[in-house]
Amino acid sequence: MKDVGSRxxxxxxxxxxxxxxxxxxxxxxxxxxxxxxxxxLLNYQGIKWIHQPKTFQLKSQRxxxxxxxxxxxxxxxIKNFLTDYSIRRDREFRELYPDLKLEMILKDGxxxxxxxxxxxxxxxEYS
Numbered sequence: 312m313k314d315v316g317s318r319x320x321x322x323x324x325x326x327x328x329x330x331x332x333x334x335x336x337x338x339x340x341x342x343x344x345x346x347x348x349x350x351x352l353l354n355y356q357g358i359k360w361i362h363q364p365k366t367f368q369l370k371s372q373r374x375x376x377x378x379x380x381x382x383x384x385x386x387x388x389i390k391n392f393l394t395d396y397s398i399r400r401d402r403e404f405r406e407l408y409p410d411l412k413l414e415m416i417l418k419d420g421x422x423x424x425x426x427x428x429x430x431x432x433x434x435x436e437y438s
Contacts, residue, residue, distance in 0.1 A: 334434045336362075344436040345389045345421055346377055351432050352424060358382070369403040376413060385412040392418060 327343035335354065339362050341347040346362075353360045364379040376386035390397060393415075404413060416424070429435040 344438060348435055349389055351434060352428050355432050367404060367408060369400060369407060372400060374400050374404055385414055388413060388415050390415055390417055
């Protein structure tokens with residue numbers, strides 16, 4: 312897989328349903344159903360969040376985590392799977408910013424959240 316900066320790095324990511332979700336916010340552009348659903352889940356739970364709040368300069372690229380949870384002072388990254396590119400990006404982020412919390416929600420974690428909450432959130436999007 313080729314490193315392409317801030318563009319999707321996998322064919323699956325490139326096919327994700329990107330766009331604005333009016334039920335969440337009239338101006339926030341989500342890059343996938345998973346991102347949008349995670350925002351819906353945070354809203355459902357009453358958790359304040361910021362979408363793509365900051366871009367970090369890493370050694371070989373720039374990186375913008377998907378979410379920031381101010382109350383927990385934690386960044387969240389939603390990933391279907393890890394490529395060499397995303398593993399390197401994660402490693403560089405943690406090395407350069409050791410005092411910042413970053414949680415990765417991978418496919419198993421996302422599917423667990425979907426199993427638990429999708430039926431409770433009317434606008435949940437399925438793949």
